[in-house]
Structures are given as C-alpha cells and as structure tokens.
Amino acid sequence: MVPYDLYRLLRCPTCGSRDLIVTDGGVACAACHAEYPRRNGYLDLMPRGVEFGYVSKYVSEEEELAHELDYRDLAPPLLAAGVRNRALRRLLDLRPTDIVLDSGCGNGRFAAWNANRVRLMVGVDPATLFADEAIKTVALVQGDARRLPFADGMFDKAFSIDVLEHFPRDVIDAYLSETARVLRPGGRFLVFSNTREPSRLQPLVEASRWxxxxxxxxxxxxxxxxxxxxxxxxxxxxxxxxVLEAMRHAGLRPVRVVFWNSVATSFVEHVLMKLGEAVVGRSRREAPHRAAAASTDDGAPIGEGTAREIRARQRMRARLQRRGPVYYALLAVTLFMELDLWLFGRARSGSYFIVVEKPEVRRLIED
Known part of the structure; x- marks a missing residue:
C-alpha cells in the first residue's frame, strides 16, 4: 500500500532533499535527480550510488530465503510472536493519532497486526519479502535504516523487533541515530532484541533445551x-x-525495560511446538521414521525438517483463521508463555524489551 500520507513524510535518501516530485511511476528528487519507482505495493527508496560495508543475508540471499521463510501468508499473532506483539501494544501504547515506523519490518507482520490501531503504519526494510496482508494494510518502503527516506521528526513512535542482533556495532549506531532523527521530540521507540548474557534462570531454560x-x-x-x-x-x-550505552550514544533515554527469561517459552519452543509441528506437518507419503529430500515449487532443495515445519504452519494457518478450538488452545499457550514477562520481567537476561524516548529540546538542554 502506498497511501498519499506516506509522501508527506519523505525526503530523498540519496541527498537528503525534501524537494520530491510525485510522478506516475513513483517519486523523483528535484535536487539530485534520483528516481524512486513505485513497485507492487511499496516504494523503492533505497539510496542511489551508495555502497554499504554490511549487507544483511536477507538482502544478499533474498531469493534463496524466500523459499523457506513462508512469508506471504500471516497467521494471527500467537506463541512467541504473540507475546512480542502483546508486549509491543502494551509498552508502546499505540494510539489512533499515531504515525508509527516499523524499522526492519521483515515481512511486515507486526506492522500489519497493528495497522488498524494507528493513523498510519509505515514499514521499511531493504528486503522485499512482504506478506500479502502487509502490502494491503501497511505503507511499505524498501529502504536502508542507515539512510531512512523520511524527514526529521515525522514519527510519533517506532519499533524494532528481532533486528539489532543481526548488525555489527557501527550499523547499530547508524540505525539508532537515524531512528532518533525521524522521531518527533518526546517520541518513543521500542526495541526487542537479545544480548549474549545468560539469566539466573538459565538452568530451567537449559532443561527444556536438553x-x-x-x-x-x-x-x-x-x-x-x-x-x-x-x-x-x-x-x-x-x-x-x-545496550544502554548504544541508546545513550543515539541520544535516546531509557523509559522502561522488561526482560524475557524464557522459562515457559523455552519448553513451548523446544518441545511442545516442535512436537506439534512434527505431527501436523508430516507428509501423507512420509513413512513414520524416514526423512526424505524435499524441495520448493521451483525445485530449490530444502531439508525435510524445514519442509515439515512449513507444511505444519500452512495447515495451522488455515485452521486458525476460523478462530475455533485450535486458535483458543494456542492463545492459552501464548498466555502461558507471557508469564515469563509477568513473573520474571525484572530479572536481567539476554532477551529484553526496552522503550526509549527522544528527549524534548527543553529537557535535553536542562540535562
């Protein structure tokens, strides 16, 4: 989706000019003459003539990963994604007047799940593996977070889910600085990521992994x-x-932190969910103890474990859309996993949610 309101937010990612012209085919910069085409449901706003030292595998291997990510169809927000989404809504306090950025949106699932809660939901990612629902409901942009194609102070809120752990430090610094730039003063930014630190509850987590x-x-x-x-x-x-030093370096002030000690989550993800996928995803032609080679529709080879997991997720999505017993059973499991946040959210661990704020000018001067 490329709504008219999106154009109001833009600046040229190549030269930084706001002198942009909307054309039949997309957007053109009057200052540097770069052209940014409108594609199938999104704007291509990658900076022109810029070489970045780090490139995510989701960009360099986009075609290969498309086979196994199963990205086009969205299920309701359940299990670990459901816990993340419920925490996002609660901690960021999304409102109908908000203009919100999902930076590094992936297939756009978190943006799509929350698009109807805000005035405008914008998703940006350098890869274009966007879900069909995201294309319909989210203002999608192909762009690089080191040079966001938005003017200063355009967003009330922003969020980043499962992104920072992929980046080297220099990219993290650029990512956070750009996010701070496009937030309005007083705007808030939620990050979910993880460090290398084990928690004090790690023995319980390791039991499920064992x-x-x-x-x-x-x-x-x-x-x-x-x-x-x-x-x-x-x-x-x-x-x-x-984490705290990186936020301070970008000029962002921590407001709230919740750690995710995955005691219940580890059991669900390493045992319960995988057993369910093994049953639901088994091929009708597959012998009980036999693993066979599998491939995607265009012949790209994938392992049987991956093929089984994809089959399970596709079959479950069809059931979940009906909001029947399977949906409510998985919702109960999601709430069980969320106990990790309520019971152990203050205990420091590797996985964390942090909400940071861009200080208002007066407060920044006083500090």
Missing part, C-alpha cells in the same frame, strides 16, 4: 530452519551495559 535435543537425536524433529534463521546473529551488543 529435552528437545533428545527428540532431535530420536529423529522426531530438528531445528534446521531455526538454525538457518539465526545463522547471521552477531549480537554486537553483548551485554546490557552495551
């Missing part, structure tokens, strides 16, 4: 797709002190 490894050894399921998804995690912000 149980999951036993099922992997027995050939019941595997974590092939999860390992692929996390293969580029850098976690340059290795400690909580690193």
């Amino acid at each position: 149980l999951g490894r036993q099922f992997v050894r027995a050939g019941v399921y595997d974590f092939e797709r999860e390992a692929r998804r996390k293969s580029d995690h850098i976690k340059a912000l290795a400690t909580w002190e690193d």
Whole structure:
C-alpha cells in the first residue's frame, strides 16, 4: 500500500532533499535527480550510488530465503510472536493519532497486526519479502535504516523487533541515530532484541533445551530452519551495559525495560511446538521414521525438517483463521508463555524489551 500520507513524510535518501516530485511511476528528487519507482505495493527508496560495508543475508540471499521463510501468508499473532506483539501494544501504547515506523519490518507482520490501531503504519526494510496482508494494510518502503527516506521528526513512535542482533556495532549506531532523527521530540521507540548474557534462570531454560535435543537425536524433529534463521546473529551488543550505552550514544533515554527469561517459552519452543509441528506437518507419503529430500515449487532443495515445519504452519494457518478450538488452545499457550514477562520481567537476561524516548529540546538542554 502506498497511501498519499506516506509522501508527506519523505525526503530523498540519496541527498537528503525534501524537494520530491510525485510522478506516475513513483517519486523523483528535484535536487539530485534520483528516481524512486513505485513497485507492487511499496516504494523503492533505497539510496542511489551508495555502497554499504554490511549487507544483511536477507538482502544478499533474498531469493534463496524466500523459499523457506513462508512469508506471504500471516497467521494471527500467537506463541512467541504473540507475546512480542502483546508486549509491543502494551509498552508502546499505540494510539489512533499515531504515525508509527516499523524499522526492519521483515515481512511486515507486526506492522500489519497493528495497522488498524494507528493513523498510519509505515514499514521499511531493504528486503522485499512482504506478506500479502502487509502490502494491503501497511505503507511499505524498501529502504536502508542507515539512510531512512523520511524527514526529521515525522514519527510519533517506532519499533524494532528481532533486528539489532543481526548488525555489527557501527550499523547499530547508524540505525539508532537515524531512528532518533525521524522521531518527533518526546517520541518513543521500542526495541526487542537479545544480548549474549545468560539469566539466573538459565538452568530451567537449559532443561527444556536438553529435552528437545533428545527428540532431535530420536529423529522426531530438528531445528534446521531455526538454525538457518539465526545463522547471521552477531549480537554486537553483548551485554546490557552495551545496550544502554548504544541508546545513550543515539541520544535516546531509557523509559522502561522488561526482560524475557524464557522459562515457559523455552519448553513451548523446544518441545511442545516442535512436537506439534512434527505431527501436523508430516507428509501423507512420509513413512513414520524416514526423512526424505524435499524441495520448493521451483525445485530449490530444502531439508525435510524445514519442509515439515512449513507444511505444519500452512495447515495451522488455515485452521486458525476460523478462530475455533485450535486458535483458543494456542492463545492459552501464548498466555502461558507471557508469564515469563509477568513473573520474571525484572530479572536481567539476554532477551529484553526496552522503550526509549527522544528527549524534548527543553529537557535535553536542562540535562
């Protein structure tokens, strides 16, 4: 979706000019003459003639990852994504008058889930693996967070879910500084990410992971797709002190923190959910203890574990749209996982939600 209100927010990501002309095909910059086409449901606002040292695998391997990400269809926000989304709504306090940025939106699921709660929801990502629902409901932009194509102070709020752990430190600094630039004074920014720090409750988490490894050894399921998804995690912000320092460096003031000690979550993700996927995702032609090679529709090879997981998710999405017993069972599991935030949210751990604020000018001068 490319609504008219989106054009009001833009500036040229190449030269920084606000002298932009809306054309039949997209946007053109009158200052540097760069052209930014409108594509299938989004604007291509990548900076022209700029070479970045770091490129995410979701950009460099976009075509290959499209086969296994199963990104086009969205399920309701449940399980770990549901916990993230409920925390996002609660901590960021989204309002009908807000203009909100999802920076590094991925397929746009969090933006799409919350688009009807705000005045305008904008999603930006350098990769274009956007879900169909996001294309319909979110103002989508292909752009780089190191040079956001928006003018200063355009957004009331912003959020970043599962993004920072992918970046080296210099990219994190640029990402946070650009986010601070496009926030209005007093605007708030929610980040969910993780450091390398174990929590004091780690033995309970490891117990679920140990149980999951036993099922992997027995050939019941595997974590092939999860390992692929996390293969580029850098976690340059290795400690909580690193997180706070990075926020301060960008001129952002911490307002609230909730840690996610994944005691209940680990059991669900490493055992309960994987067992369910193994059952629901089994091919009708698949023998009980036999793993066969699989491929996508265009022949790209993927492992049987990944294929089984994709089948399970596709079959479950069809059931969840009906809001029947399966939906409410998974909602109950989501609320069980959310207990981690309510019971252990003050105990420092690797995973965290942090809300930061861009100080107003008067307060910044006083500080």
